[in-house]
Amino acid sequence: MTDQKLKEILHRYSVPEIDPAHLRQTIQLAQKELNRARIYGKITFWELLAGQIRYISPYIWIAQAALLVLVFSLLPHLSRIGDAQQTAMAVLSTSSPLLALVAVPELGKSLHYQMWEMEMACRFNLQKLILLRLILFGVADLIVITTLLLFSSTHSPVSLIHLGMYILVPFTMANSLYLFILRKVRGKAATAAALSAGIFLSLGFALLSRFSDAYAVTTLTGWFLLFFLSAWILTREISTLFTYFSEGEQLIWIRS
Amino acid sequence: MWRRLDDNQLIKKIHQGNADALERLIQKYYPEIYRFCYRKTGNPHIAADLTQEVFLRLVKSLDNYIHEGKFKSYLFTIALNLCHDYFRKQPPGMQRLDDFEVPAAENQITRIEQSYVVKEALSRLPDIQKDVVILRFYHDLTLPDIADIIGANLSTTKSRLKQGLEKLKKFFREEDFC
Numbered sequence: 001m002t003d004q005k006l007k008e009i010l011h012r013y014s015v016p017e018i019d020p021a022h023l024r025q026t027i028q029l030a031q032k033e034l035n036r037a038r039i040y041g042k043i044t045f046w047e048l049l050a051g052q053i054r055y056i057s058p059y060i061w062i063a064q065a066a067l068l069v070l071v072f073s074l075l076p077h078l079s080r081i082g083d084a085q086q087t088a089m090a091v092l093s094t095s096s097p098l099l100a101l102v103a104v105p106e107l108g109k110s111l112h113y114q115m116w117e118m119e120m121a122c123r124f125n126l127q128k129l130i131l132l133r134l135i136l137f138g139v140a141d142l143i144v145i146t147t148l149l150l151f152s153s154t155h156s157p158v159s160l161i162h163l164g165m166y167i168l169v170p171f172t173m174a175n176s177l178y179l180f181i182l183r184k185v186r187g188k189a190a191t192a193a194a195l196s197a198g199i200f201l202s203l204g205f206a207l208l209s210r211f212s213d214a215y216a217v218t219t220l221t222g223w224f225l226l227f228f229l230s231a232w233i234l235t236r237e238i239s240t241l242f243t244y245f246s247e248g249e250q251l252i253w254i255r256s
Numbered sequence: 257m258w259r260r261l262d263d264n265q266l267i268k269k270i271h272q273g274n275a276d277a278l279e280r281l282i283q284k285y286y287p288e289i290y291r292f293c294y295r296k297t298g299n300p301h302i303a304a305d306l307t308q309e310v311f312l313r314l315v316k317s318l319d320n321y322i323h324e325g326k327f328k329s330y331l332f333t334i335a336l337n338l339c340h341d342y343f344r345k346q347p348p349g350m351q352r353l354d355d356f357e358v359p360a361a362e363n364q365i366t367r368i369e370q371s372y373v374v375k376e377a378l379s380r381l382p383d384i385q386k387d388v389v390i391l392r393f394y395h396d397l398t399l400p401d402i403a404d405i406i407g408a409n410l411s412t413t414k415s416r417l418k419q420g421l422e423k424l425k426k427f428f429r430e431e432d433f434c
Contacts, residue, residue, distance in 0.1 A: 029311075029312060033316065035275070
């Protein structure tokens with residue numbers, strides 16, 4: 001049997017006529033989709049990020065600035081009265097969970113007000129929005145942490161690396177805890193729980209740094225290990241949170 | 257006016273938001289994509305739905321579309337992926353020949369039977385061979401274009417075609433079908 005003959009045989013398998021109504025519907029739907037894309041246009045990542053800033057409450061930036069001012073005013077004063085190293089540890093370790101706490105109410109909004117459906121019907125999906133917000137808060141926190149470190153180093157005999165660890169370890173631990181609470185606790189209680197946890201964590205670090213010798217004499221290697229451990233936990237928590245949002249999206253899609 | 261424009265010019269117009277150019281492009285390729293989806297699924301309704309999805313996906317992905325090969329190959333790649341997704345989502349044992357539908361225009365028993373036998377022959381091929389045979393014999397695509405669509409190299413594509421044709425010839429000989 002030749003290929004030509006085979007081709008002739010294969011063409012005996014005919015296809016039903018096209019439904020003109022379905023063709024028209026396809027054209028209409030595609031044109032609708034095109035118009036939608038045209039309204040939105042294509043925007044860069046930076047435009048996307050800048051666009052999100054206006055949706056974040058200004059109180060967040062005010063609270064972060066207030067925290068900075070508080071540390072700026074307390075640190076020089078406390079350093080004069082007590083041991084400079086312990087004071088630096090106490091102030092930085094106490095302020096870093098509070099710094100992370102500032103963003104919690106904003107992150108919790110989607111859960112508190114059941115905004116999933118609304119956000120999913122919008123231009124970007126929930127995961128993308130949360131990621132953008134996390135990036136924005138992360139950048140803001142980074143600026144505040146750098147400012148705190150530079151300021152603390154001028155008022156403390158402790159090395160910059162040590163100071164960095166005193167602030168980064170509690171900061172990453174606090175962030176992991178807040179994200180865990182936001183994921184586990186439903187409704188408005190999530191923010192309340194995270195706020196309470198943040199205050200307790202902050203007080204805990206303050207007490208620990210003030211009274212525990214072990215905390216004060218922990219070597220730099222020990223601090224690095226703690227930092228990598230807490231950073232690993234935070235990374236896992238962010239990943240779990242995104243899976244959780246993804247499952248939430250699917251759940252709502254199935255329900256609708 | 258639209259008939260004079262080639263695919264790249266139409267896509268350029270669509271990029272500028274021209275809905276008429278999109279209509280022209282859909283009208284041009286709808287029949288071919290529909291026939292492909294029908295031969296893959298064997299069901300006119302599913303084929304129509306998948307064809308619609310192909311064009312919606314096309315519009316959504318136009319922003320990222322970079323012209324490297326033939327536009328037609330790009331469309332067939334979307335169609336092939338959607339057909340594979342469709343079969344993946346089907347429960348085992350619920351695929352292909354279960355819902356054979358007679359083409360509306362056919363009213364001669366022999367033609368219907370022949371159509372059925374060819375469909376049966378194609379359904380016996382593994383997907384990787386069936387895709388190549390359909391694209392080569394029903395859509396007259398070249399082997400390099402088919403290789404591009406299925407994401408395989410040229411020698412693999414040739415080998416799949418050869419194996420598929422041998423199986424089909426054997427089947428038709430056994431059925432005494434000529």
